[in-house]
Amino acid sequence: MQFTAEHDLFRKTVREVVEREINPYVEEWESAGIFPAHDLFPKLAEVGLLGLEYDPAYGGQGADHSFTVIYGEEVGRAGCGGVPMAISVQTDMATPSLHRFGTPELKERYLAPAIRGEMVAAIAVTEPDAGSDVAAIRTRAERDGDEWIINGTKLYITNGTQADWLCLLARTSAEGGYRGMSQIVVPTDSPGFSVSRKLDKLGNRSSDTAELSFVDMRVPVANTIGEIGRGFQQQMAQFQNERMIAAYMSVGGMQAAVERTIDYVKQRQVFGKPLADNQHVQFTLAELIAEIDVARAYNRTCAEAYLAGQDTTRYATIAKLMTGRLNRKVADTCLQFHGGVGYMEETWTARYFRDSRLLSIGGGADEVMLRVLAQLEGIGGS
Numbered sequence: 001m002q003f004t005a006e007h008d009l010f011r012k013t014v015r016e017v018v019e020r021e022i023n024p025y026v027e028e029w030e031s032a033g034i035f036p037a038h039d040l041f042p043k044l045a046e047v048g049l050l051g052l053e054y055d056p057a058y059g060g061q062g063a064d065h066s067f068t069v070i071y072g073e074e075v076g077r078a079g080c081g082g083v084p085m086a087i088s089v090q091t092d093m094a095t096p097s098l099h100r101f102g103t104p105e106l107k108e109r110y111l112a113p114a115i116r117g118e119m120v121a122a123i124a125v126t127e128p129d130a131g132s133d134v135a136a137i138r139t140r141a142e143r144d145g146d147e148w149i150i151n152g153t154k155l156y157i158t159n160g161t162q163a164d165w166l167c168l169l170a171r172t173s174a175e176g177g178y179r180g181m182s183q184i185v186v187p188t189d190s191p192g193f194s195v196s197r198k199l200d201k202l203g204n205r206s207s208d209t210a211e212l213s214f215v216d217m218r219v220p221v222a223n224t225i226g227e228i229g230r231g232f233q234q235q236m237a238q239f240q241n242e243r244m245i246a247a248y249m250s251v252g253g254m255q256a257a258v259e260r261t262i263d264y265v266k267q268r269q270v271f272g273k274p275l276a277d278n279q280h281v282q283f284t285l286a287e288l289i290a291e292i293d294v295a296r297a298y299n300r301t302c303a304e305a306y307l308a309g310q311d312t313t314r315y316a317t318i319a320k321l322m323t324g325r326l327n328r329k330v331a332d333t334c335l336q337f338h339g340g341v342g343y344m345e346e347t348w349t350a351r352y353f354r355d356s357r358l359l360s361i362g363g364g365a366d367e368v369m370l371r372v373l374a375q376l377e378g379i380g381g382s
């Protein structure tokens with residue numbers, strides 16, 4: 001992937017925004033268990049971050065995917081995992097389907113304000129009995145004239161307590177399995193919607209995660225994204241964007257973590273010399289750098305395929321799987337080389353260690369990535 005001076009300038013801008021608008025507030029937001037999305041998002045929108053690849057007719061930048069790679073790598077360097085995840089929900093998890101398949105009216109009403117940072121979006125797929133197996137969802141939207149009547153529960157929804165609208169996946173017909181699902185834009189100010197619980201998490205604590213309840217909630221059928229009955233397929237496509245941005249952010253986070261650890265081992269004296277003078281420490285960090293380089297290169301190959309209009313399912317699956325695993329290894333090693341202080345909450349390594357665990361679960365667990373890959377490779381027959 002060839003980057004130009006324009007890309008370099010964009011990278012610098014994003015890094016500055018992260019350092020100015022996110023990093024100084026991380027401690028406060030982590031303690032609060034939430035960050036103020038309605039304050040932060042308009043600031044990100046000012047530099048175009050919330051609609052990089054989206055149509056300028058709705059306020060997007062009309063840029064290509066190479067800018068999304070840079071955005072991911074740079075926002076991933078932030079001092080926590082929670083806020084980058086929440087931002088990527090807005091940009092690459094809850095809105096791609098609406099941009100791709102939504103009617104102009106729906107985009108005007110919900111996408112444009114999301115790109116301006118005025119509305120916060122969430123993606124609502126997972127349920128208490130349906131996570132890895134998306135086809136097992138039970139939330140129903142039954143048609144009554146021009147309206148859907150929605151009943152059900154969604155679980156672990158990022159931005160869930162402060163979202164203005166959800167990209168909801170619901171069953172819209174009695175057909176089981178992969179058929180009969182639709183994606184619907186659900187405004188959270190409609191009667192029948194409630195946040196049942198704000199969830200307490202191991203990591204990504206600055207991001208709010210919620211259980212949501214829908215009881216006889218009425219939403220116009222006109223809020224359906226794309227084709228009625230094609231929701232599962234549309235969501236599977238949207239998952240590819242989710243997995244790609246997660247992999248890009250992960251590489252940015254790992255790179256920053258190793259850089260910070262190198263600084264630390266150079267100055268920390270143990271046995272009368274800098275920790276970095278031990279060959280074991282040098283080789284371990286050098287090996288991580290090599291692995292991060294390979295992951296970055298793989299991500300960019302994936303991005304090039306996406307830019308070329310190819311189906312990136314295989315690339316996105318492998319990128320998410322491998323960066324998720326590498327993230328855990330990097331976090332563990334960085335903490336180890338910091339010793340006791342690395343285990344303290346006052347040191348960034350503790351948070352990074354906790355936050356790093358999510359990538360192997362959210363957006364499809366490692367085993368789900370392996371399942372997709374095994375299917376693509378024709379392993380297992382059926």
Ligand SMILES: Cc1cc2nc3c(=O)[nH]c(=O)nc-3n(C[C@H](O)[C@H](O)[C@H](O)COP(=O)(O)OP(=O)(O)OC[C@H]3O[C@@H](n4cnc5c(N)ncnc54)[C@H](O)[C@@H]3O)c2cc1C
Binds near residue numbers: 089156
């Ligand atoms: C912090 C956080 C934020 C999230 N945000 C959102 C969100 O915004 N929107 C949303 O819709 N969802 C969200 N999720 C949900 C997330 O996508 C699911 O947790 C994930 O897909 C796994 O589903 P599950 O938790 O139901 O696990 P299960 O489906 O119960 O799976 C449990 C474990 O079983 C293993 N497994 C699963 N399938 C197989 C298999 N075929 N073979 C072997 N092993 C298998 C995996 O190790 C998996 O971790 C979030 C989750 C977390 C933790």
